Amino acid sequence: MKVGSFDYTCVNGHCFMVPGLSLYGQGIMWSLGLGTPKYINLMDDPVYAEIHRMLKLFPEFQHNNEEENADILQKIFGVACDPDDDGSEFKLGATPKCPKCGSREMKSWDVSIEPKIWDVLEITHNRWQKLSSGDKKDALYRRLEQLDFIKQSSV
Numbered sequence: 657m658k659v660g661s662f663d664y665t666c667v668n669g670h671c672f673m674v675p676g677l678s679l680y681g682q683g684i685m686w687s688l689g690l691g692t693p694k695y696i697n698l699m700d701d702p703v704y705a706e707i708h709r710m711l712k713l714f715p716e717f718q719h720n721n722e723e724e725n726a727d728i729l730q731k732i733f734g735v736a737c738d739p740d741d742d743g744s745e746f747k748l749g750a751t752p753k754c755p756k757c758g759s760r761e762m763k764s765w766d767v768s769i770e771p772k773i774w775d776v777l778e779i780t781h782n783r784w785q786k787l788s789s790g791d792k793k794d795a796l797y798r799r800l801e802q803l804d805f806i807k808q809s810s811v
């Protein structure tokens with residue numbers, strides 16, 4: 657996928673250029689280990705829609721508004737994405753990793769002054785799509801528990 661470019665400045669003042677988009681529903685997911693970028697279009701992604709539907713089946717989230725559920729979805733979506741080469745997860749809403757100091761804390765970012773086109777692979781869901789619907793539900797449940805969105809079951 658051909659995407660545009662963003663300029664970031666990390667907390668330590670290093671400036672760097674990375675792939676980035678400012679289109680609604682589209683963006684870059686960064687892996688937590690290597691910091692690899694992958695393109696995602698949330699409007700188009702069938703697994704994002706699937707997880708959205710699954711989330712609404714849990715009684716805990718049925719009364720949430722869409723904004724609240726979108727926030728939870730952002731935090732759990734990585735569970736359904738194929739991991740990076742080092743096994744680390746891709747995260748929605750993550751910041752890139754500074755190539756100089758490795759920090760993920762950014763001071764500022766904006767569309768690049770000098771436009772550049774990057775070719776970025778799309779996020780994939782091969783591992784998730786091989787799971788049975790029961791295993792998908794378990795995986796989602798575990799992640800929601802880990803993040804304290806649902807209380808640990810006593811069973």
Ligand SMILES: [Zn+2]
Binds near residue numbers: 669757
């Ligand atoms: Zn830095």
